[in-house]
Amino acid sequence: xxxxxxxxxxxxxxxxxxxxxxxxxxxxxxxxxxxxxxxxxxxxxxxxxxxxxxxxxxxxxxxxxxxxxxxxxxxxxxxxxxxxxxxxxxxxxxxxxxxxxxxxxxxxxxxxxxxxxxxxxxxxxxxxxxxxxxxxxxxxxxxxxxxxxxxxxxxxxxxxxxxxxxxxxxxxxxxxxxxxxxxxxxxxxxxxxxxxxxxxxxxxxxxxxxxxxxxxxxxxx
Amino acid sequence: xxxxxxxxxxxxxxxxxxxxxxxxxxxxxxxxxxxxxxxxxxxxxxxxxxxxxxxxxxxxxxxxxxxxxxxxxxxxxxxxxxxxxxxxxxxxxxxxxxxxxxxxxxxxxxxxxxxxxxxxxxxxxxxxxxxxxxxxxxxxxxxxxxxxxxxxxxxxxxxxxxxxxxxxxxxxxxxxxxxxxxxxxxxxxxxxxxxxxxxxxxxxxxxxxxxxxxxxxxxxxx
Numbered sequence: 001x002x003x004x005x006x007x008x009x010x011x012x013x014x015x016x017x018x019x020x021x022x023x024x025x026x027x028x029x030x031x032x033x034x035x036x037x038x039x040x041x042x043x044x045x046x047x048x049x050x051x052x053x054x055x056x057x058x059x060x061x062x063x064x065x066x067x068x069x070x071x072x073x074x075x076x077x078x079x080x081x082x083x084x085x086x087x088x089x090x091x092x093x094x095x096x097x098x099x100x101x102x103x104x105x106x107x108x109x110x111x112x113x114x115x116x117x118x119x120x121x122x123x124x125x126x127x128x129x130x131x132x133x134x135x136x137x138x139x140x141x142x143x144x145x146x147x148x149x150x151x152x153x154x155x156x157x158x159x160x161x162x163x164x165x166x167x168x169x170x171x172x173x174x175x176x177x178x179x180x181x182x183x184x185x186x187x188x189x190x191x192x193x194x195x196x197x198x199x200x201x202x203x204x205x206x207x208x209x210x211x212x213x214x215x216x217x218x219x220x221x
Numbered sequence: 222x223x224x225x226x227x228x229x230x231x232x233x234x235x236x237x238x239x240x241x242x243x244x245x246x247x248x249x250x251x252x253x254x255x256x257x258x259x260x261x262x263x264x265x266x267x268x269x270x271x272x273x274x275x276x277x278x279x280x281x282x283x284x285x286x287x288x289x290x291x292x293x294x295x296x297x298x299x300x301x302x303x304x305x306x307x308x309x310x311x312x313x314x315x316x317x318x319x320x321x322x323x324x325x326x327x328x329x330x331x332x333x334x335x336x337x338x339x340x341x342x343x344x345x346x347x348x349x350x351x352x353x354x355x356x357x358x359x360x361x362x363x364x365x366x367x368x369x370x371x372x373x374x375x376x377x378x379x380x381x382x383x384x385x386x387x388x389x390x391x392x393x394x395x396x397x398x399x400x401x402x403x404x405x406x407x408x409x410x411x412x413x414x415x416x417x418x419x420x421x422x423x424x425x426x427x428x429x430x431x432x433x434x435x436x437x438x439x440x441x442x443x
Contacts (some may be wrong), residue, residue, distance in 0.1 A: 202283035
C-alpha cells in the first residue's frame with residue numbers, strides 16, 4: 001500500500017473535533033432527559049393506566065422498537081413539514097432521538113416498576129395513600145434505582161447511535177467528520193480519529209456512571 | 222412532474238426489502254460464526270486470549286456502527302483498496318454483529334452451572350469436548366430468545382447501509398421520496414415493511430423467552 005498517513009493536518013482541527021464531541025454529548029443528554037420523561041409516563045401508563053391508554057403506550061413502544069431509527073429520523077425530518085411542522089435538522093434530530101429513546105426507556109422503567117415488591121404497594125394502600133401518592137412516594141424511586149445500570153448503558157448506546165443524525169446534517173461529531181472529509185479527502189484518518197473519540201466517550205461515560213453508582217447507591221444496598 | 226405514489230411504487234419498496242433481508246441474513250450468518258469463535262475465545266483457558274478478545278469486543282461495542290461503515294467504505298477506498306458498498310456493508314455488519322452475539326452467548330455459556338464443568342473434568346473430558354458435548358447444548362437453550370431478539374437489531378441496523386449509498390429498503394425509501402415528494406406515504410410504507418419483518422421476530426423472541434423460562438439478556442441499540 002502506497003498510502004501515507006497524515007494525521008498532522010487532521011489533528012490541527014482539534015478544536016472542531018472537541019466542539020463536535022460536545023455537541024454529541026449535549027444532544028444525547030437532552031434526548032436522554034426527554035426520552036426518560038416519555039419513558040416514565042408511558043411505563044406508568046402501561047403498568048397502571050386504563051386499558052386504552054395502556055394499549056396506546058404499548059403500540060408506541062412496539063412500533064418504535066421494531067423500525068429503524070434512520071426511518072424515524074427521515075419521517076420526522078421529511079414528513080412533518082407536510083403537516084405544517086417545519087424543523088431545523090438539530091431539532092428534528094433531538095425529536096427523533098427522544099421519541100426513539102422514549103420507547104426503549106419505557107421498557108426499562110417498566111421492568112423497574114415490576115421489580116418493586118407488591119407488598120410495598122399494598123402497605124401504601126393500607127396507609128391510605130392514593131394511587132398517585134403510592135407511585136410518587138413508594139414505587140418510582142426504587143424502580144429507577146433498580147434499572148439505573150440499564151439506563152446508563154442505554155445512554156451510551158444513544159451517544160453512539162446519535163451519529164446517525166448526521167444523515168440529515170444535524171450538527172454533531174459525525175456530521176462534522178463528513179464535512180471535514182469533503183474539505184480534506186483524508187477519510188481514513190478523519191474517521192479513525194472520530195471513532196477513537198466515540199470510543200473514549202463511551203468508555204468515559206461508563207466509568208463515570210459506575211463511579212456515581214458506587215458513590216450514591218453502594219451504602220444503601 | 223412529480224411521480225404519484227401508487228402500487229408500482231409500493232412494489233418497488235417491497236422489492237428493495239429483499240436487499241435488507243439478504244444483508245441481514247449475511248450479517249447474521251457471518252456475524253454468528255465469528256461471534257461463536259469470539260465467545261469461545263472469551264472463556265478460553267488462556268488469559269492473554271481472553272484479554273485481547275474482551276478488549277476487541279468492548280472497543281467494537283463502543284464504536285458507532287455508522288463509523289465502522291464509513292471507515293470501511295470511504296476510509297479503505299482512500300487507502301487504495303477498492304471496496305464496494307455491498308462488501309463494506311457486509312463486512313461492517315459482520316464485525317458489529319459478531320461482537321454483540323459473542324457477549325450474549327458468552328453470558329449464556331457462563332450461566333451453565335460450574336458443577337457441569339467440574340463433572341466433565343472428573344470424567345476426564347478436555348476443554349473442547351466439555352464445551353461441545355456438555356456446555357454448549359445447555360447454553361443454546363438459554364441463548365435462543367436473546368439471539369432471536371438480536372436479529373431485530375441486525376435487521377434495523379442494515380438501514381445504515383443506505384448512508385454509504387447501498388440501495389436497500391431505507392435508501393430506496395429516500396430515493397422514492399425525492400421523486401414523489403410524498404414523505405408521509407413513502408416513509409410510512411417503509412416503516413410498515415420494516416415492522417412486518419421485525420415484529421414477528423420480536424414476538425418469537427418473547428414467546429421463546431416465556432417458553433424456556435430464562436432471564437432476559439437483550440441488547441438494545443438505536
